[in-house]
Amino acid sequence: MTDNTTRVDEFVRLLAQNQRRLFVYVHTLVPNHADAEEVLQNTNLVLWREFGTFETGTNFAAWACRVALNQVLAWRKKRQRDRLQFSDDFLAAIAKETQDANDALEEQSRVLSDCLAKLPSDQRELIRLRYTEEGAIEAVASRVRRTVEATYRALSRIRHTLHECVIRTLARENRA
Amino acid sequence: MTDELRTLCSATVEGTLTPEQSQRLEELVLTDPATRRFVVEYLNLHATLKWSVGDGAMLANGRESSDATRALPKPASRPNRFVKWTGWIVAASLLVGVGIAAYTRSQPQEFARLVDANGCKWESGTLPTESGARLGTGRLRLAEGVARFVFDNGAELRLEGPADLELQSGNRCTLHAGRLVARCPESARGFFVETPSASLKDLGTEFGVSVTDGKTSDVQVFEGRVDVTHGKTGQVEQLLTGRGMRFTPDTATPLDPKAEGPRTVDETVSLPAGQRLITISTASGKGKDGYVAGKPNLLHKSDVLLLVKCSTPNNPDYHRKGYIGLDLTPLVGTRVQSATLTFTQTPTGMGFASEVPDSTFSVYGLTDEKLNGWPADNMLWESAPGNAMGGAAVNPAKTQLLGQFQVRQGVKAGVSSLSTPELAEFLNSRKQPFATFILVRDTVGSGRNDYVHGFAGRDHPTLPPPTLKLVVGGAGAGN
Numbered sequence: 001m002t003d004n005t006t007r008v009d010e011f012v013r014l015l016a017q018n019q020r021r022l023f024v025y026v027h028t029l030v031p032n033h034a035d036a037e038e039v040l041q042n043t044n045l046v047l048w049r050e051f052g053t054f055e056t057g058t059n060f061a062a063w064a065c066r067v068a069l070n071q072v073l074a075w076r077k078k079r080q081r082d083r084l085q086f087s088d089d090f091l092a093a094i095a096k097e098t099q100d101a102n103d104a105l106e107e108q109s110r111v112l113s114d115c116l117a118k119l120p121s122d123q124r125e126l127i128r129l130r131y132t133e134e135g136a137i138e139a140v141a142s143r144v145r146r147t148v149e150a151t152y153r154a155l156s157r158i159r160h161t162l163h164e165c166v167i168r169t170l171a172r173e174n175r176a
Numbered sequence: 177m178t179d180e181l182r183t184l185c186s187a188t189v190e191g192t193l194t195p196e197q198s199q200r201l202e203e204l205v206l207t208d209p210a211t212r213r214f215v216v217e218y219l220n221l222h223a224t225l226k227w228s229v230g231d232g233a234m235l236a237n238g239r240e241s242s243d244a245t246r247a248l249p250k251p252a253s254r255p256n257r258f259v260k261w262t263g264w265i266v267a268a269s270l271l272v273g274v275g276i277a278a279y280t281r282s283q284p285q286e287f288a289r290l291v292d293a294n295g296c297k298w299e300s301g302t303l304p305t306e307s308g309a310r311l312g313t314g315r316l317r318l319a320e321g322v323a324r325f326v327f328d329n330g331a332e333l334r335l336e337g338p339a340d341l342e343l344q345s346g347n348r349c350t351l352h353a354g355r356l357v358a359r360c361p362e363s364a365r366g367f368f369v370e371t372p373s374a375s376l377k378d379l380g381t382e383f384g385v386s387v388t389d390g391k392t393s394d395v396q397v398f399e400g401r402v403d404v405t406h407g408k409t410g411q412v413e414q415l416l417t418g419r420g421m422r423f424t425p426d427t428a429t430p431l432d433p434k435a436e437g438p439r440t441v442d443e444t445v446s447l448p449a450g451q452r453l454i455t456i457s458t459a460s461g462k463g464k465d466g467y468v469a470g471k472p473n474l475l476h477k478s479d480v481l482l483l484v485k486c487s488t489p490n491n492p493d494y495h496r497k498g499y500i501g502l503d504l505t506p507l508v509g510t511r512v513q514s515a516t517l518t519f520t521q522t523p524t525g526m527g528f529a530s531e532v533p534d535s536t537f538s539v540y541g542l543t544d545e546k547l548n549g550w551p552a553d554n555m556l557w558e559s560a561p562g563n564a565m566g567g568a569a570v571n572p573a574k575t576q577l578l579g580q581f582q583v584r585q586g587v588k589a590g591v592s593s594l595s596t597p598e599l600a601e602f603l604n605s606r607k608q609p610f611a612t613f614i615l616v617r618d619t620v621g622s623g624r625n626d627y628v629h630g631f632a633g634r635d636h637p638t639l640p641p642p643t644l645k646l647v648v649g650g651a652g653a654g655n
Contacts, residue, residue, distance in 0.1 A: 020227055023223070023226075023227050024220060024223040024224055024227055025223075026223075027219075027222065027223030027226055027227070028216065028219040028220050028222075028223045031188055031189045031191070031219060031220075031222055031223075032191055033226055036223075036226075038285060041285060042283060042285075042345055043346070045313065045344070046345070049344070074346070074347055076347070077329070077347070077366070078287075078328060078329050078346050078347070078515075086198060086201075086202060087202060089202075089206060090201075090206065093205055093206055093212060094205070094215065094216060094219070096217045097213060097215075098216050098219075098220070101213060101216060101217075101427050105216070105217065105220045108217060108220060108221065108224075109220065109224040112221065112224050112225070112228070113228065116229075127225065127229060127538070128229055131225050131229035132229060137190060137604070142305050148516060152190065153191075154185070155190075156182065156183075157184035157554060159185075159186065159189075159218070159222065160182055162221060162225075163217065163221055166221070172501045
């Protein structure tokens, strides 16, 4: 029992340390939130089930991301009946780039909060609605009393602004 | 970056890509490294926004305080998501062993259907066992009959009792004991059947597998190809139509299915030396059962069923809680290794099942042994042992939660059971040779004549009463 408890503790600790990385990784490969949640749940399940094969001291994040990628592929396969948006090649390229660029992406995630804080409050509110509401863009549009089209464009602009801000901030940091 | 690329990225994250757009984006990503990087950054931004804004913690704060550094707090300060992510794992591991009740409860996703279970008899499991039920992760123990499952990817399993099957995901299951035949169409290529000694990967085919004595797997390919990975050596065997192999923990040998001899004992249940199985029900010894209602002499009552209902707070008369008393005399001088408490549900004809959502039932043990002398008939709400106000409440000073199980909406018949370390420990810590359990429904109905659940009691003419199955003895016997 004690051994098992220790193992559980270790698993929970490692998952807690890496949960953001894993969440972002899966969301990057599966942009739809509900779908990503499904994949994450399956990933968690497999991680826990296969935790016996994980060697303490090796890279948990890398292992977890490998498991997650397999789950993404399995999930896509299951969804084959639906219209598939992208090819496996595309997904593989995105997955590889995500891993190769991991450090830079982590940096971008880190400074994103500062960039969000710099947004005008109405834009920040729009982002909040878009990313907290379960509902789609239609729900956000009706909340802010704009057309779907306008909301869509606004969100697109804000994400662009945020991306530019992130790049600028990091460039400034690197000069300093 | 170009406007075109921004448009494509935006459409990707909002899910509005047209097929032409998606083709264009693929082309750009696969041919141009700079575009690939941009797309990944964009998706990463989208994902990070969901993570940090997602549960409302960040921008809700952000609006009230200008402290933007709080926007992306460290994982340790994110209890909500942490609980959401890991809570079920902790819960599952606390109920080590078979404790899959918590496991299933927090894994609501379903990926298969029990298409046909006609004539099947089931033992305690964690999944619904009626024909047509949707199934997610969990375990099924088929006592007899042939049950047919169809996974969403098209894979079809026919399970023959006695068998013990665990469903893990939309393309993976584990056969712990018994036999199954799997048929996988092209859509289900790569379906896995795990056994204690080997892992079978289906490559568009039909095959049979039989697990005996908890470790030997016999595989026969009827048609197509199966790749079998031997658990110990990792060696992969490619089996084609008509071939069979036997996998023991140590060896993999060709198999002649015609040489299979009759089985002399039921090998699906094997206990370690020194341990034995004991069954105790409310119908044995001094056992008893009954239920208590918010108001005595309600019109709707039953002599043969334990009625259970959690009514709305303004209808306290209709609360009902089951009481189960078990005579533990057969356990004196032994130690319980594991315990399963099983209830058999049957329709009550009282109320509308559609007015009650999927329901959680909790089983409490009565810790105050002075109260074991309750009357099985005409028990009063006020004097029922360990009772408290409220349709699902018990007196925490006199009771202890031992476990929970779920009943799906509209399911009125079938077996529910729980098997937790807490239950075994509770039985081991009794001073009297008697135990009282309280069964409550935690889930509140709509209040519009919502369904009263019913479980067979000791006087039911055909169905089994609440029953404890115990493995006793072995290490620590005689404590």
